Amino acid sequence: MKFSDVYALGPLDGRYRPEVAPLIDHLSEQALNRARAHVEVEWLIFLSTNRVLPGAPVLTDADIAYLRAIPTDMDDADIARLAVIEAETRHDVKAVEYFLKEKMDAAPAALGDTTLPQMHEIVHIFATSEDINNLSYALIIKDALTQVWLPAARALVADLEQMAATDAATPMLSHTHGQPASPTTLGKEVAVLAHRLARQVRRIEAAEFLGKFNGATGTYGAHSVSVPGADWPALARQFVEGLGLTFNPLTTQIESHDWMSELFADVARFNRIAHNLATDFWTYISLGYLAQNLAAQGSTGSSTMPHKVNPIRFENAEANLEISCALLDTLGATLVTSRLQRDLTDSSTLRNVGVAFGHSLLAITNLRRGVAGVEANRAALDADLEAHWEVLGEPIQQAMRAAAIAGATGMQDPYERLKELTRGHQVGAEEMRAFIGSLGLPDDVAARLANLTPATYVGLAPKLVR
Numbered sequence: 001m002k003f004s005d006v007y008a009l010g011p012l013d014g015r016y017r018p019e020v021a022p023l024i025d026h027l028s029e030q031a032l033n034r035a036r037a038h039v040e041v042e043w044l045i046f047l048s049t050n051r052v053l054p055g056a057p058v059l060t061d062a063d064i065a066y067l068r069a070i071p072t073d074m075d076d077a078d079i080a081r082l083a084v085i086e087a088e089t090r091h092d093v094k095a096v097e098y099f100l101k102e103k104m105d106a107a108p109a110a111l112g113d114t115t116l117p118q119m120h121e122i123v124h125i126f127a128t129s130e131d132i133n134n135l136s137y138a139l140i141i142k143d144a145l146t147q148v149w150l151p152a153a154r155a156l157v158a159d160l161e162q163m164a165a166t167d168a169a170t171p172m173l174s175h176t177h178g179q180p181a182s183p184t185t186l187g188k189e190v191a192v193l194a195h196r197l198a199r200q201v202r203r204i205e206a207a208e209f210l211g212k213f214n215g216a217t218g219t220y221g222a223h224s225v226s227v228p229g230a231d232w233p234a235l236a237r238q239f240v241e242g243l244g245l246t247f248n249p250l251t252t253q254i255e256s257h258d259w260m261s262e263l264f265a266d267v268a269r270f271n272r273i274a275h276n277l278a279t280d281f282w283t284y285i286s287l288g289y290l291a292q293n294l295a296a297q298g299s300t301g302s303s304t305m306p307h308k309v310n311p312i313r314f315e316n317a318e319a320n321l322e323i324s325c326a327l328l329d330t331l332g333a334t335l336v337t338s339r340l341q342r343d344l345t346d347s348s349t350l351r352n353v354g355v356a357f358g359h360s361l362l363a364i365t366n367l368r369r370g371v372a373g374v375e376a377n378r379a380a381l382d383a384d385l386e387a388h389w390e391v392l393g394e395p396i397q398q399a400m401r402a403a404a405i406a407g408a409t410g411m412q413d414p415y416e417r418l419k420e421l422t423r424g425h426q427v428g429a430e431e432m433r434a435f436i437g438s439l440g441l442p443d444d445v446a447a448r449l450a451n452l453t454p455a456t457y458v459g460l461a462p463k464l465v466r
Helices: 017-027 029-049 061-072 076-089 092-105 107-111 116-122 129-166 186-205 221-226 232-242 258-287 312-335 345-350 353-372 378-386 389-405 414-422 429-438 443-450 461-465
Strands: 171-176 179-185 290-292 374-376
Touching (some): 017 029, 017 353, 029 076, 029 092, 029 116, 029 232, 061 107, 061 116, 076 092, 092 107, 092 116, 107 116, 129 186, 129 353, 171 186, 171 378, 179 186, 179 389, 179 461, 186 258, 258 290, 258 312, 258 374, 312 353, 353 374, 389 414, 389 429, 389 443, 429 443
Antiparallel strands (some): 171 179, 290 374
16 A cells, blocks of 8 residues: 555654654654764764774775765665665664665775775774664754754744734733633733743753763773773763763663653643643633634634634644643653663653654644734723723722821721622722722822723733833
8 A cells, every 4th residue: 555644643644744744854763763873973983083993994084974974865775775684683773783884885986995894893883772872862852852843932932922012012801710800911911921931942942962872881891891091981971072962971771861851841841831822822712802813724613613713723732732741751751760771661762752742843833823823802802801890909909008008097998898899790980980989099099090991900011021
């Protein structure tokens, strides 16, 4: 059966593949093998250029360029060849080693005079599979994060910041516990979400990507027996840091994955704040506070009710954020544990990193589309504010308290008096202003409160946005 989207087992490789396609270059099996080849090649070059191995041939500039082109130029034929080799070896890292040796054997045809065919034994020397894998995963996760996920996350924050600025002074009735509460502005509430997400972005930008290269049980055992004169911990640090990673000096056979758990927790926290964004925007749409742009949202909202335009972007984001968080939580919890020096639970677990980031990226994409497709419904916002003059009970009672502290008389029991007026009652503008006039407040305070409306009672919200 010829493969197509409708035959994909998972939605990220089927229905949603276009949205998550940028991650394929970083977190797919092919990307992992390319990174493995890169690490193996760089290890060989490192040992040669630093003259670590007595008697080993020294690579020429042409040799080095040829070797570095192997991972960068890896094509479909190379991928197919790797699959054939792995089917024979039943070992993914060993397959990469043999693949590189085949490429080195073919070097004379491209380079003429070269010692690469004689350098087989330097490939993968002193390395256990985890030395290659831990560095490869660190590299592909780092690249996926910095080149794909973070730009998308930053773009979402920028979208929210723009919306917050646009609606910084757009008054909106607040709801706490689902009940009408002291007004705010739409822009201020959007700014809160932007601020929260931006903080998580900064945490993720500061993530460390750790790596190690210390042998079968983390002791440099084979290294120190074979070449006792070398400072292997220093060389390993130099190699790992040369790849752009942070050196982990003390491990078992595996790099402990603690940095991954930390990173995944931060990404999951970003997801959960983004989920809060999705549910709040969905609710604002439900209340009529946000109007959906019909062209942006699509033409069909319901298969049977033609009047509907469903907030599907936010609902899709909710679902994908929940799936991403579930995977990230599992990854973070599982990867920090390995029985004694090594078990293979991490091998299967790590193959789901791309799925976790894919669902998050898909959600961010839908949130951006959703945010772009809504705008403030000023008429609905104003109508709801005008219908809830009782929300001025808060500033009136607080002004009474402040006046009492300043020496005004007759200000006793402000909370109870406002409760009697407003709780369970529909209070209009005239009734509220009459109540204010009856309190005996100082003239300046009474005038300030008399001029207050639900739409103007937004405190410093516009300034907070700016």
